[in-house]
Amino acid sequence: xxxxxxxxxxxxxxxxxxxxxxxxxxxxxxxxxxxxxxxxxxxxxxxxxxxxxxxxxxxxxxxxxxxxxxxxxxxxxxxxxxxxxxxxxxxxxxxxxxxxxxxxxxxxxxxxxxxxxxxxxxxxxxxxxxxxxxxxxxxxxxxxxxxxxxxxxxxxxxxxxxxxxxxxxxxxxxxxxxxxxxxxxxxxxxxxxxxxxxxxxxxxxxxxxxxxxxxxxxxxxxxxxxxxxxxxxxxxxxxxxxxxxxxxxxxxxxxxxxxxxxxxxxxxxxxxxxxxxxxxxxxxxxxxxxxxxxxxxxxxxxxxxxxxxxxxxxxxxxxxxxxxxxxxxxxxxxxxxxxxxxxxxxxxxxxxxxxxxxxxxxxxxxxxxxxxxxxxxxxxxxxxxxxxxxxxx
Amino acid sequence: xxxxxxxxxxxxxxxxxxxxxxxxxxxxxxxxxxxxxxxxxxxxxxxxxxxxxxxxxxxxxxxxxxxxxxxxxxxxxxxxxxxxxxxxxxxxxxxxxxxxxxxxxxxxxxxxxxxxxxxxxxxxxxxxxxxxxxxxxxxxxxxxxxxxxxxxxxxxxxxxxxxxxxxxxxxxxxxxxxxxxxxxxxxxxxxxxxxxxxxxxxxxxxxxxxxxxxxxxxxxxxxxxxxxxxxxxxxxxxxxxxxxxxxxxxxxxxxxxxxxxxxxxxxxxxxxxxxxxxxxxxxxxxxxxxxxxxxxxxxxxxxxxxxxxxxxxxxxxxxxxxxxxxxxxxxxxxxxxxxxxxxxxxxxxxxxxxxxxxxxxxxxxxxxxxxxxxxxxxxxxxxxxxxxxxxxx
Numbered sequence: 001x002x003x004x005x006x007x008x009x010x011x012x013x014x015x016x017x018x019x020x021x022x023x024x025x026x027x028x029x030x031x032x033x034x035x036x037x038x039x040x041x042x043x044x045x046x047x048x049x050x051x052x053x054x055x056x057x058x059x060x061x062x063x064x065x066x067x068x069x070x071x072x073x074x075x076x077x078x079x080x081x082x083x084x085x086x087x088x089x090x091x092x093x094x095x096x097x098x099x100x101x102x103x104x105x106x107x108x109x110x111x112x113x114x115x116x117x118x119x120x121x122x123x124x125x126x127x128x129x130x131x132x133x134x135x136x137x138x139x140x141x142x143x144x145x146x147x148x149x150x151x152x153x154x155x156x157x158x159x160x161x162x163x164x165x166x167x168x169x170x171x172x173x174x175x176x177x178x179x180x181x182x183x184x185x186x187x188x189x190x191x192x193x194x195x196x197x198x199x200x201x202x203x204x205x206x207x208x209x210x211x212x213x214x215x216x217x218x219x220x221x222x223x224x225x226x227x228x229x230x231x232x233x234x235x236x237x238x239x240x241x242x243x244x245x246x247x248x249x250x251x252x253x254x255x256x257x258x259x260x261x262x263x264x265x266x267x268x269x270x271x272x273x274x275x276x277x278x279x280x281x282x283x284x285x286x287x288x289x290x291x292x293x294x295x296x297x298x299x300x301x302x303x304x305x306x307x308x309x310x311x312x313x314x315x316x317x318x319x320x321x322x323x324x325x326x327x328x329x330x331x332x333x334x335x336x337x338x339x340x341x342x343x344x345x346x347x348x349x350x351x352x353x354x355x356x357x358x359x360x361x362x363x364x365x366x367x368x369x370x371x372x373x374x375x376x377x378x379x380x381x382x383x384x385x386x387x388x389x390x391x392x393x
Numbered sequence: 394x395x396x397x398x399x400x401x402x403x404x405x406x407x408x409x410x411x412x413x414x415x416x417x418x419x420x421x422x423x424x425x426x427x428x429x430x431x432x433x434x435x436x437x438x439x440x441x442x443x444x445x446x447x448x449x450x451x452x453x454x455x456x457x458x459x460x461x462x463x464x465x466x467x468x469x470x471x472x473x474x475x476x477x478x479x480x481x482x483x484x485x486x487x488x489x490x491x492x493x494x495x496x497x498x499x500x501x502x503x504x505x506x507x508x509x510x511x512x513x514x515x516x517x518x519x520x521x522x523x524x525x526x527x528x529x530x531x532x533x534x535x536x537x538x539x540x541x542x543x544x545x546x547x548x549x550x551x552x553x554x555x556x557x558x559x560x561x562x563x564x565x566x567x568x569x570x571x572x573x574x575x576x577x578x579x580x581x582x583x584x585x586x587x588x589x590x591x592x593x594x595x596x597x598x599x600x601x602x603x604x605x606x607x608x609x610x611x612x613x614x615x616x617x618x619x620x621x622x623x624x625x626x627x628x629x630x631x632x633x634x635x636x637x638x639x640x641x642x643x644x645x646x647x648x649x650x651x652x653x654x655x656x657x658x659x660x661x662x663x664x665x666x667x668x669x670x671x672x673x674x675x676x677x678x679x680x681x682x683x684x685x686x687x688x689x690x691x692x693x694x695x696x697x698x699x700x701x702x703x704x705x706x707x708x709x710x711x712x713x714x715x716x717x718x719x720x721x722x723x724x725x726x727x728x729x730x731x732x733x734x735x736x737x738x739x740x741x742x743x744x745x746x747x748x749x750x751x752x753x754x755x756x757x758x759x760x761x762x763x764x765x766x767x768x769x770x771x772x773x774x775x776x777x778x779x780x781x782x783x784x785x786x
Contacts, residue, residue, distance in 0.1 A: 001508060001559035001560055001590075001591070001649060001650055002511070002559070003654065007659050007662065010662070012658075014665040043463050044463060046456050051456075056449045056452045056453055060445055063440045063446075065439050068439045068440060069635045071433065071435045102495050102669075102671075102672070103668070106667065106669070109503075114397060115394060116395040116397040116398060117397070119394055129666075167394055242670075242672070242673040243673065244495070244669065256394060258395045258396070261396065266400050274501075274502030274527055274530075275498060276637065281672070285452075
């Protein structure tokens with residue numbers, strides 16, 4: 001057995017592990033420092049009561065003869081797939097177009113196995129590292145086409161660069177830049193994918209933060225069902241980062257551009273073979289999150305995190321060029337010539353704030369930092385204060 | 394984007410989905426039939442109270458500021474890794490050699506991505522379909538070497554057939570044949586893997602059913618740490634088929650046979666990239682299962698399922714040549730010339746019992762049926778009675 005040679009082409013450590021190690025090293029040297037972490041985009045507010053109660057009930061039922069449940073369907077509980085179809089997609093999908101999973105990262109990885117060998121994969125640069133890393137490990141670095149998204153192109157990539165791709169990953173609103181593609185831009189993308197026979201994979205993990213009147217899903221735009229897979233998640237939407245629950249939509253209308261056969265049966269086969277379903281307790285939590293009461297509670301949480309981002313943003317704007325904090329709780333800070341890791345170190349050393357270096361999200365993230373508004377209100381206020389008084393050397 | 398051409402080489406439907414459809418079709422025609430399903434190996438006894446309570450507490454804590462937890466380590470909670478190291482492996486591993494996952498199937502799939510392109514994968518025939526299907530979908534059918542395990546070779550494959558393999562999947566005790574490899578046989582395998590530079594992947598999902606004094610893990614035999622990965626699971630051990638929790642051991646001593654570099658860091662990277670950790674609630678359930686109280690409760694359940702298998706076996710032995718029911722709750726029935734699907738249909742039509750066709754576990758499973766002892770005691774008694782009076786045409 002040889003080593004999968006693609007491992008030579010990915011960074012040795014996952015971005016957030018590297019940040020974590022730097023943070024721990026700093027704390028060893030400065031044990032009394034009051035560090036504020038604005039690094040990982042991890043939910044911090046207590047779980048909505050409705051959701052916790054549903055999961056307690058589910059766990060309690062499991063200890064009874066009548067309530068015990070073993071293997072569920074690999075694709076997820078029908079009730080949950082129906083609820084997602086209705087509450088997230090206004091009934092435009094049947095439940096067998098919706099697949100429950102334990103997290104977006106897992107499904108991004110599994111999608112890589114769906115693609116045939118030799119597939120070319122275009123990825124927004126910067127973006128959440130899993131698209132790039134899973135592409136390289138599975139298909140090799142030559143499979144990857146980066147699509148720079150910078151202030152210069154208003155974070156909308158040059159479609160010409162995606163012409164050689166088979167698959168285009170987009171994340172809208174984007175992690176880390178916060179950029180939401182509007183109806184017109186999504187329409188452009190869909191027309192492009194239709195004309196040039198691409199499959200779009202849209203990660204909508206942050207769409208619950210998007211305001212009314214703006215697109216929450218690529219399927220809000222005509223024609224998307226023929227060209228797009230969408231990944232959604234309860235992680236940021238309902239505080240499920242530790243509970244693990246997500247979904248993937250593979251519409252019946254979506255076909256392999258070359259073979260013209262539907263992708264949905266292959267995805268069903270893949271999920272049924274490489275997976276055994278999400279935890280039934282997490283799924284009952286997901287159902288509760290989509291109840292009227294649950295939705296009301298999690299909407300308040302989303303608003304809370306966005307308010308955090310607004311507070312941080314006010315702190316930053318005096319000193320830095322700041323994007324985002326509107327469609328996600330993320331700020332994207334332009335560093336004006338300083339490298340991401342230099343700025344990371346300086347912010348850590350002098351301001352005791354842990355940011356995420358933009359370069360970790362791709363080469364076009366160099367010269368940026370991401371700040372996360374997930375956290376306690378007081379932490380954000382304190383961070384905003386520190387940032388308002390801070391200048392890079 | 395082209396279809397991954399390997400999809401053409403796997404059966405269109407996953408085995409148990411196909412059985413399920415046959416069963417539903419039969420019930421439509423015979424709505425009053427009192428069907429007994431001895432098909433899927435799915436736990437049926439209520440969850441141990443200790444485990445359910447730990448998960449309720451975990452869910453309840455999530456709704457409090459102090460108890461909320463977001464992302465855990467991708468590799469799993471340290472406490473749980475320590476508990477597995479201590480309770481399952483008598484402290485012979487450090488926690489960073491143990492990786493928590495959401496199920497054996499998921500890790501079998503992810504291991505396929507660890508292997509370099511061109512790897513040859515040897516698989517016991519018959520065995521749990523995921524090894525074969527994930528190998529074909531990921532690496533193509535030419536990557537697979539089948540290792541027939543039949544009554545003729547006492548279910549121990551010819552090592553010569555595995556000489557061209559890079560990886561050897563073994564499942565001990567085996568699903569579906571129940572065959573446990575003893576110390577001497579494991580030692581033979583380890584010597585073979587050492588001499589011929591193979592990596593063994595040992596699925597020990599059923600080892601909790603194995604009697605004292607027999608090997609519960611490949612690591613019970615000297616030298617295994619240098620050549621073997623082991624996959625363990627709470628599914629059958631503690632009734633977690635719906636809750637989803639498993640682990641994989643990748644010892645520090647295990648190296649790629651060609652490069653002589655350790656595999657553990659790549660597996661850490663792979664898990665951190667393609668995965669975001671198991672549900673924290675499931676992990677707290679797993680911790681409770683490994684407490685003294687939890688272990689006492691789940692040992693009773695394992696004994697109960699084995700008693701079921703013994704009851705079934707007594708029912709079968711008058712009419713059929715029957716293997717197993719000793720190291721797992723599975724019986725492996727030899728059909729003396731009848732095909733698996735013929736026997737499946739006949740048992741369904743005339744005896745109203747749903748079995749699993751042996752052919753579904755590989756070509757050497759043709760001419761066998763698997764019967765599962767997971768179920769209620771009364772069901773097993775009724776099934777045993779029906780089987781005792783049954784003869785194939």
